[in-house]
Amino acid sequence: MFEARLTQGVLLRKLLDSMKDLVQDANFDCSSTGFALQAMDSSHVSLIHMQLRSDGFDHFRCDRNLSMGVSLNNMAKILKCMGNDDVLTMKAEDQGDSVTFMFESANQERISDFELKLMDIDSEQLGIPDTDYSATVKMPSSEFARICKDLSTIGDTVLIAVTKDGVRFSTNGDIGSANVTVRSHSNVDKPEEQVVIDMQEPVALTFALRYLNSFAKATPLSNQVIISMSKELPVVVQYRMEDMGQISYYLAPKIEDEEMDGDE
Amino acid sequence: MFEARLTQGVLLRKLLDSMKDLVQDANFDCSSTGFALQAMDSSHVSLIHMQLRSDGFDHFRCDRNLSMGVSLNNMAKILKCMGNDDVLTMKAEDQGDSVTFMFESANQERISDFELKLMDIDSEQLGIPDTDYSATVKMPSSEFARICKDLSTIGDTVLIAVTKDGVRFSTNGDIGSANVTVRSHSNVDKPEEQVVIDMQEPVALTFALRYLNSFAKATPLSNQVIISMSKELPVVVQYRMEDMGQISYYLAPKIEDEEMDGDE
């Protein structure tokens, strides 16, 4: 049997909200190491990989590996019924056909349990190679979200170019073009505002903004986002939840990645 | 070449937001005296005239007179990408086919530049005679906006009648009629709440509320609005930006301007 208790139940709700627009149905994989999901988005262009470590839960028990297929939309609907400060407990039998979400209000005055039917879902588990990236940018997640949204009003794709002391986001479209440059800097007092660039070699890749905007739905999960890039490899857009795990999005670059010539 | 730097970049965004619903495309006229626009609204009923004086900018350079045709909607989209306290710099080459908007965050940590393509726009520059108006009302802009919005729920037109000690806004429609009277008063402590009436002779004119409601989009630009009227002449609805300039809207009165008989 599987049972996991999360004091900050709201975390799981935010995770679902950040995934449900990209993926319809997916398997949650429960094992002694934790609670994880890997899935391609519906158009098979991008990949989500989220993982919550067992030691991040307040209680975690998983007797046998379990793969629970759910409609992320329905699971998100159920999690919306959770109070913002509720403690969440998930439970599933080894051979069961459902998973139960129990919400306890802080003072135990209200206890809810929602049962969600499981579904059989084919899933190809892709191996994600552990790469050393040419460049990694850590920056405020809200700023990344804002930039992707702003650039979407101009163009459909963004060229992300990392140099030693900054990262430039560029796009162009019918009405004109745009560049946003964020400079590397740190602020001891406000670590959540820091922009840290770890660069082995300069890299510049082009991506579809609509996917980056979907990824940015995860902004509420973390103050910072980590963007890792290497030439010709998918970018990784990662949001880390302290002591808990992370959600990472992978998206292949557009070929023709040196400059945006607007002739796409 | 044209280059203008505005510490309060947000001013220009508010200006665009206040014009884009009335006018699609228009020419910005840059000269050594400032940055101006004059345009009829799309239905050729009302006229906008905005002007930012060169000395209101933190830096202003305009080597030759320049007329930049832009889609106000697209320019507004770009200005929405500006941070709320970014410094704005506009740049255009004399013979260029685009204008660049540069946004600098307060700490220079983020620098954006957006290039907007220019368009050729026919514009008839109308002469606006400098009139001595029979009556001028200065009142809180938010109050004027509220009155126009409220009266719109009753009728389509408003009779604005100015007397020595007050201004009356009247309308009527299918469901009934309404009058709002605002009395002249001043408050030394709160000049933004004053209602000042400067009247040579009483005047009462009728206007289409839908245009006044559009004009009221400029409310965020100024605490006060100045309404100037003379018999049979277009009303002027003006918002002044201290040390910077103003935006004025002109709208011809409906004939049959003495009273609203509800038989229109």
Next chain:
DNA sequence: GGGCCTGCGG
């Protein structure tokens, strides 16, 4: 039902 915009709170 989803996205955008406005208003309110931290």
Next chain:
DNA sequence: CCGCAGGCCC
């Protein structure tokens, strides 16, 4: 000044 929530529009 930024973030979150609710309401309105598409």
